[in-house]
Amino acid sequence: MRTVIESQRNILDYALSGLMRRRGKTFSLILLYALVVFVLASIMFFTHAMRRESELLLSGAPELVVQRMIAGRHDPIPLEYGRGIATIRGVSRVQPRLWGYYYDSDIRANYTVQTTTDDSITRGTLAIGAGLARMRSLKKGDELSIWGYDGQPRTFQVATIFTVESDLLTTDLVLTHEADFRELFHFPMERATDLSVTVRNPREIPTVAARIAELYPDTRPITRQDILRTYAAVFDWRGGILIVMVSMALLAFVIFAWDRASGLSANEQREIGILKSIGWKTEEVLILKLWEGAIISLTAFLLGLIGGYIHVFLLSAPLFARVIKGWATLYPSFRLTPFIDYYQVAVLFVLSVFPYLLATVVPSWQAAIVDPDNAMRGSE
Amino acid sequence: MQSGIIALLVTSLGTAGLLLYAARIAIQTLRSWDLGSGSEQQLLLERKTALVSTIVALILGFQVVTLALFIYTVDALHILFAGSMCAAGTLNVNPLGYPSLAIKLLCTILAGIWMIINRADYLAHDFPLIKVKFTLLLVLAPLSLLEAGSLTSYFLLLKPDVITSCCGSLFEGGRTTLAGLLAGLPPVPSAIGYYLVTAVTLLNGIITWRTGRGGLLLAVTSLAAFISGIAALVAFFCLYYYEIPTHHCPFCLLQPEYGRIGYLLYALLISGVVTGCGGGVIHLNRKRPSLSVIVPKLQKRLALWTVLSFSLYLLLVTIKLLTTSFRLD
Numbered sequence: 284m285r286t287v288i289e290s291q292r293n294i295l296d297y298a299l300s301g302l303m304r305r306r307g308k309t310f311s312l313i314l315l316y317a318l319v320v321f322v323l324a325s326i327m328f329f330t331h332a333m334r335r336e337s338e339l340l341l342s343g344a345p346e347l348v349v350q351r352m353i354a355g356r357h358d359p360i361p362l363e364y365g366r367g368i369a370t371i372r373g374v375s376r377v378q379p380r381l382w383g384y385y386y387d388s389d390i391r392a393n394y395t396v397q398t399t400t401d402d403s404i405t406r407g408t409l410a411i412g413a414g415l416a417r418m419r420s421l422k423k424g425d426e427l428s429i430w431g432y433d434g435q436p437r438t439f440q441v442a443t444i445f446t447v448e449s450d451l452l453t454t455d456l457v458l459t460h461e462a463d464f465r466e467l468f469h470f471p472m473e474r475a476t477d478l479s480v481t482v483r484n485p486r487e488i489p490t491v492a493a494r495i496a497e498l499y500p501d502t503r504p505i506t507r508q509d510i511l512r513t514y515a516a517v518f519d520w521r522g523g524i525l526i527v528m529v530s531m532a533l534l535a536f537v538i539f540a541w542d543r544a545s546g547l548s549a550n551e552q553r554e555i556g557i558l559k560s561i562g563w564k565t566e567e568v569l570i571l572k573l574w575e576g577a578i579i580s581l582t583a584f585l586l587g588l589i590g591g592y593i594h595v596f597l598l599s600a601p602l603f604a605r606v607i608k609g610w611a612t613l614y615p616s617f618r619l620t621p622f623i624d625y626y627q628v629a630v631l632f633v634l635s636v637f638p639y640l641l642a643t644v645v646p647s648w649q650a651a652i653v654d655p656d657n658a659m660r661g662s663e
Numbered sequence: 664m665q666s667g668i669i670a671l672l673v674t675s676l677g678t679a680g681l682l683l684y685a686a687r688i689a690i691q692t693l694r695s696w697d698l699g700s701g702s703e704q705q706l707l708l709e710r711k712t713a714l715v716s717t718i719v720a721l722i723l724g725f726q727v728v729t730l731a732l733f734i735y736t737v738d739a740l741h742i743l744f745a746g747s748m749c750a751a752g753t754l755n756v757n758p759l760g761y762p763s764l765a766i767k768l769l770c771t772i773l774a775g776i777w778m779i780i781n782r783a784d785y786l787a788h789d790f791p792l793i794k795v796k797f798t799l800l801l802v803l804a805p806l807s808l809l810e811a812g813s814l815t816s817y818f819l820l821l822k823p824d825v826i827t828s829c830c831g832s833l834f835e836g837g838r839t840t841l842a843g844l845l846a847g848l849p850p851v852p853s854a855i856g857y858y859l860v861t862a863v864t865l866l867n868g869i870i871t872w873r874t875g876r877g878g879l880l881l882a883v884t885s886l887a888a889f890i891s892g893i894a895a896l897v898a899f900f901c902l903y904y905y906e907i908p909t910h911h912c913p914f915c916l917l918q919p920e921y922g923r924i925g926y927l928l929y930a931l932l933i934s935g936v937v938t939g940c941g942g943g944v945i946h947l948n949r950k951r952p953s954l955s956v957i958v959p960k961l962q963k964r965l966a967l968w969t970v971l972s973f974s975l976y977l978l979l980v981t982i983k984l985l986t987t988s989f990r991l992d
Contacts, residue, residue, distance in 0.1 A: 327666050512742060512743055523665055530669065566785075569713055626732075626739065629732055630667045630670045631666075633670040633671075633673075633674055633725075633732060634666070637673070638673060638677060640721060644714075644717060645681075645684070647717075648713065652713075
């Protein structure tokens with residue numbers, strides 16, 4: 284056993300010194316390779332971090348939301364539906380929610396306007412997100428005008444500004460009093476945007492949802508699980524499209540590596556010839572070539588991985604964040620929580636190192652079987 | 664369209680391609696192999712055997728990694744399917760899930776055994792096992808192609824809106840499916856059966872390790888220990904891991920709630936069966952003159968690995984059995 288390790292160590296030593304001798308060639312190959320890994324790693328880290336972020340976010344969302352549909356479109360739901368739903372067995376609470384969007388033409392951004400039952404927001408006051416406060420340079424106690432449905436502005440006093448920690452959630456959020464909301468948007472009384480339903484036993488959520496759909500066929504119950512699944516699918520899909528595109532680059536690189544490995548320089552040929560003439564076996568030369576491949580691909584893999592990490596978690600993925608995140612204007616400036624999943628690393632490894640090894644095994648063998656006699660004579 | 668799926672498909676297609684290439688060499692070799700001849704072609708064929716063994720070694724490595732990756736990926740995908748709670752449900756979404764897993768497992772085990780034969784062949788100097796290993800390669804290559812095909816169609820046919828069954832209903836006793844059959848085995852007798860089989864295997868393994876005898880029997884018993892190990896895990900031991908008397912799922916063991924212990928348990932079983940069966944295959948060829956010294960030595964080492972793998976598995980499940988507060992009444 285020891286001799287096996289010892290001989291492998293010697294071959295590895297030799298492989299390293301060989302690569303260092305051909306420094307320029309080695310480094311250009313590693314650089315190109317690392318670039319491909321870097322792009323792949325960035326996409327995967329980013330998609331995954333966004334997915335996790337949305338999962339964390341949604342963990343606070345209601346378990347079950349009931350919307351009313353008219354002709355396939357979302358419409359305000361009558362409050363009496365809520366009273367009916369509250370009588371279903373297993374439902375512990377039904378809360379009507381009032382929310383909507385408001386377009387601010389001054390800063391060209393959409394706010395999410397929502398009502399709250401919190402006592403700190405009285406009539407005529409608002410709570411706003413940090414992003415909004417920054418854009419309109421508002422402080423606590425300042426006044427903010429919002430245009431109503433009738434084209435008349437209404438002035439509100441800013442009572443609270445949300446903390447930066449909850450930025451992703453609250454950056455474009457405006458919380459108002461219910462009466463203000465109805466007045467501002469001329470929202471019909473006895474109606475709500477949707478209903479948030481709390482179910483005592485989470486296992487009963489699908490049953491309750493089915494029962495609601497049965498009682499009120501014009502409603503659409505949406506469970507948190509549904510939303511989570513949709514988000515997961517959307518992020519995976521966007522990330523997947525990008526990966527397929529980058530895979531083309533990977534393919535090009537693999538072909539390049541194949542080409543590189545099969546076209547040996549005269550020097551390398553002579554080197555292998557000498558090795559064989561001093562008694563190296565074909566297997567050993569093959570192992571040498573594979574070690575070289577392993578060194579190159581592992582170095583490139585690690586470099587690309589570290590690069591991707593820095594790009595995504597320290598620089599917030601400037602290169603393609605927009606594609607994966609969406610296109611909202613008032614996006615908060617946030618740093619993704621650094622989160623490395625071993626699974627992602629394993630996938631990246633399989634995706635980047637395996638094709639390289641697959642592509643170089645046959646050329647390595649071709650290099651290893653050259654006749655010492657021919658190889659040395661050919662170079663003269 | 665998930666990165667894990669893309670990685671799996673790329674690798675399985677690449678693997679199948681390379682193995683087909685190796686199979687072509689195998690056919691050439693089987694046809695015109697003549698050690699006595701010194702012709703150019705024979706020389707080339709001898710050199711090509713080095714290529715083939717490197718390819719299979721590489722692919723064995725890939726298989727081990729992608730087997731774990733495959734299971735992990737389907738496990739992670741379960742949230743996309745209503746009604747599924749772990750890999751069992753995802754694999755059940757369409758009829759190709761379980762066959763894909765089975766073929767992949769078989770490929771891994773065969774590649775492992777192939778490497779053992781190859782080792783014996785490499786140590787001897789006159790390629791005594793060349794026919795055996797290349798015939799096995801001709802089995803492995805189409806199997807790998809089949810794996811690539813079934814894996815690709817499985818993932819392409821995954822429709823997220825399918826309502827699948829949860830492991831709770833798949834692995835429920837009294838069903839006619841294999842899963843139901845396994846779960847339906849009476850827990851205590853299957854555990855006793857497992858302990859008996861493993862005891863025989865370990866005893867057999869130790870004898871083979873010390874004396875070099877009983878190699879063929881060890882192949883049979885280690886296969887039996889592998890099967891009974893899985894059966895007892897589903898029927899009996901997993902109840903202790905989950906501490907629920909009715910949950911028989913072999914995949915939930917892979918989830919973080921249970922410390923991902925399943926990966927270790929399955930790896931031990933696979934390593935046990937590969938070394939046990941590999942030892943048996945080379946045992947069949949021990950009479951060849953060039954192998955008479957090599958095979959017994961290699962066999963003893965393999966037997967030691969078999970014993971170590973199965974006894975560690977035994978130790979792990981038994982410790983769980985004894986330390987958990989859960990009791991099966």
